Amino acid sequence: MVRRRNIFQKRYPITGDFVELTKTWNPDAISILVKLVWEGYDLLVSEFLSQINCDGTEEYLEISITQALALKIDSSMTGYEPFAVKQEWYEFETSKSSRGQPPRYDIAFILRDNERIILPLEAKILKSDVDVTEYVKEINNNFITCRYAPFSSQGGMLGYLFSGDPNKAFINIETKVPCTLSNHPDFPTRDHKTSDHQRIVPSGKSYPVNFRCHHLLFKIIATPTNNISSVE
Template sequence: MVSEPSPWTPWGPPPDAAFIAQAGAWIGQAETAFTDLVWRGYAQLRTMEARFDTRDLERSITEQITAAIDDEVPGEAPYYVQHSPFERETMLAPPAQPPAYDLAFVMRADPRIMWPVEAKILITPKALADYVADVVDQFLTCRYAPFSPSGAMLGYLLSGAPEDTLANIAKRLGVRYTETTPLDTERPHRSAWHARTVPADKAYPSPFRCHHLILGFHGLSRASAAASI
């Protein structure tokens, strides 16, 4: 009996410099579309008057905003948006679990190529410890976005002014934003370039452009531990 060839194949050789350059070119073409889709998804949530589970507020918002972004992605787009995809390029040896992004735009032709987006609850414009840690410890070490020359952070702001938040982020990260004025007065959004620590045996892109998008969720608050029992 002759067995039929399997329709399933593993990934090919490890990504080389040419693969990473191609990934960067694709992301560069789509980067503006990605940030626009995030804002359009957020606008849809506002129109829907969405409700969130305050016991797990960050994940609850992220799940719903990912679904709203998905509604906005054109059917012919060469990418899709996914909640919590895994980054297997930088995972440790099995049985370790790979890192997972809050959401990412994923290339249909090769799902290893992703534009990652991380999100953090910001109780006030100064409550930035976890937000800054994600940039410094994840993106700038290449643990996140190893194939991408850019990515994004979403700040789910519960109180205070978005522009104050952006100013505080720049101060904490020690950067100057690429944009001297808002990209859009209705969209609190800036970006900055960072040098990354690239492993000696890798060709991951550096510098890295980090987008900072501040989405207002004023009036929400995390449920207290006592209230969750």
């Protein structure tokens, strides 16, 4: 069955790699992008999470944290970046069927000049530093298969860590993918590592084979209720 083109394919018939295209704006574009994510997390903690007792039992926990984070990332941006940030953005390129639901990213950085080109971030709740199964599945089943980030040689995983040691979580991720995690030189004080992979590119496609995954672990710490200011 021959798939019909969608409107994004019609508007942007020529694609490239998100990473290389943004380097024409700034050679450190990806570090700037990731810095925005960390700044968004800092705002999330100071302006949102510090005001509640988030114990990990709330409804729609992963989605709601991600929604709040995406807003904070957006507020950290200058408006001059060559990309926009959106929550729950669809990837039509790798949709298997016009009748099926296309993949949907938790957070997407979308190239303003070509909206088909996306650098995605996927988020997972980590109840503890050993709770990495679903996190690992996203890497192996989606990023390495090119289902996610077909037009980007980099992408990211966000781990919302509720308890345990980030270093132990990194060890468990490294073991279960498996992969080698390396420190990011631009973020030495953050719980941030990267892994490099050879992707499985579908026949007939020219997606980037070499892929770098950023791993950002965000500590989600419950705030004692007696420290939360009340509203009279």
